[in-house]
Amino acid sequence: MFDRHTRSRHDLRQPILEAGEELMTKRAVVAVMLTVAVGVVSLGAQHTLAAKFDVTKPLTLTGTVTQIDWANPYVHILMKVPGQPLPALWAVEVEGPIVLTDNGWSQASLPIGETIRVEGYAARDGSRQISGRSVVMTSTNKPVYVGTNGTPKARRVATGPTPRWPSGQPRLGPPPGETGYWGYPTRGGLLEDGVNVQMDRYGLLNNVADASKVAPMQPWALSLYRERQRTFLQRDPMYLWCKPPGGPRQFQQPYGFQFVEQPDFKRVFVLMGSANRNRRIIYTDGRKQVGQVNGNDDNPVFYGQAVARWEGDTFVVDTRSFNEEFWFDNGGLPHTEQLHLIERFTRTDMGTMRYEVTIDDPGAYTRAWKSTWNLNWVPGEETPYFLCMDNRP
């Protein structure tokens, strides 16, 4: 299972390979707790470990399980750690419920009242939280919520030719009578095509010194990007306040999205499995991008105003009118209201969607630039049920 603990800026290691991902460079391999398997089940959601936990502060705790908050984005084990005058309640953060379930775990895997020994890292803010790098039930000496429980559910992949409408146009969604969604992106952060820089699944650079290579940023944008990277993406508005993943960011999320085409009404819905299960519309009726129908004409919005047309087998989406209240990239690359995106979706076969985005933002970048990756079709399933604010009161 790919878990957040296997990636840290402080380790030199071989890049972790996902199905479909190309090996970028080779590096010295250092003995480390790698839990990758071929045919890995699913990716963790949300954000890099280092945003919340300080990997230079390892911590070991033993305590009694008091409650398990089985909620997105991460499951927390509340445990009672002995102390004076009274025990203290700590929260152990492990993977999210979707990943845990896929790996054979459930809420019942760890009975309330059990004693556990936890190894992980302390929270940056000094609160009583620890990341669950290793969680072991002392009664059985077996791990729980880390790794897989039995045989993990195999990840579904799809093969075969691109499905098409009777007109011959490629289907962006499932064939009739079926379902599925687009997930498992092969990139987690924007990176200009042709540039070789290492970053983790959440867009965190292995080496902050590489920042200037990632995209042709203007000096103010590069300073801001560096600062965001240097502080481990802690101020990410999606992480702090569940602001939407507008722009390319929605296509960097493992829980992906669905396209629902409505040729009768000349529009395509994007139904998200990430963030807050938002919906948005891409219009194919040739309209101008002039703002929303109800109030706020031309008001810049989180997902922009999107219109699209087909060029051969490629669905070309043009979006503008973005506000600046969110990050349009997992790794925190900046953007301005001048952002204009051209996204080219090409379903090269049943299971693969090639996504190429051209970023044209004269407010933040010195020229237009492109980034490309693939999305993978997950047949027979709906978008996983993920709500960013699931665990907030």
Next chain:
Amino acid sequence: MKSRSLSFVIAVVIAAGIATIAAQEGHPLEGTWYGDYSTGNQKTDLTVVMKWDGKSVSGLINPGPNSKPLTSAVLDIIPGKPAPQGQQSTTGVPPTFKVRFDVDGMTFEGTLRNPVGGNRQLVGTWKRAAQSGAFQIRRL
């Protein structure tokens, strides 16, 4: 010894059956409560797990090898006064939620603070024969 391990087994079975769903807006007592009770100057931590099945409240304290099942648990509602017709409902007087549960020969009685809120708390006194003291637990 025998009865102790038996009660542990029963308690574990009950604990396994009590799904700790984050029941936020459901029955006010359902969930896991954490706090302490006082004996003289000394405080001892207390964990109470309660479940509502539509008919009665069941539960246990201190899940683990020393857990004890609740022998009874009752929620008593003292009616408030809804706002008169045509008046702002915010002028109404809310009902009071009183709770009493018995476990291991102790009786706990208290009142719910913020009974439908996220940080609801049960505050009151406990008694066992001649002993008594204060307790407070908050819903996790």
Next chain:
Amino acid sequence: MRGPFTLAACLTFAVATTSGAFAQDAGAGQGRAAGAGGQGRAAGAGGQGRAGGQGRGQGRGAAAPSAPTPRWPDGKPILGSVPGQPVGGWGAGVTTLPQGQLDKIPFQPWARAAYDIRQIDQFEPHTRCKASGVSRQFSTPYGTEFVEVPDLKRMYIMDNGGPNSYRIIYLDGRSFPQNIPLTNYGYSIGHWEGDTLVIETRGLNEKFWLDTRGTPHTSQLKFTERLTRTDMNTMRYQATIDDPGAYTAPWTTADFNLRWRPGDELFEYICQQYNEGPTLMLGSQEEIDNTRFFVP
């Protein structure tokens, strides 16, 4: 409109004015579609030609005769937009589920007390950007759009406003799975009874309110909705609440009417905008007191 408080107030106010009589339980039953009868009556085989379609207190005055219910080639009613015509949406119509019959609802004592407190507290999860399922979808000011996708044998109920999300209604004849993970919108399966779409939903968690005023429920809830497009402009809505965790018996709401809004397109509304303060996003300072210290 800036600031979380004014935004919330704006929404609450807008719901109140759109939906007419608001949480006042006297004056029940005015304006119900003719012949709809009391609680417990299924909507039956549509309402062709019934002029009573204006329903409850919508404040729009006498309705001009409306076009008849649009239909698919197989005769089934079209519940959403009609191909060949501009898209449209359904305005809000559900006020509070106990409308008109509060004292007859078979509340368990705790549930009635919780309801009473919520009338005073009025601090609902929806205002705090929590997706709120089933009936609550039909209480936001700009309502919903029903997006029918016959190819995929399903219908989506899209939020216009509120959580800006989508509910899936499966129309492929499936049965409920054995273990349904609890979610804010639940698992919904629909089937037709004549011209009425009957939607059954299970697997609802307890993290939201069913209506703007906090009619309580537990995760044992089985929620049944009956939707009948009585004419082009009117959708009759009725719900049955079967929740042994909160009620001593199942009960059915009065009829509500949703009003068709032709030309209404879905727009973007992001609740989290300007909602960064602990008061609305994470809960008020009174409500939340270090209980959830691991957020985010």
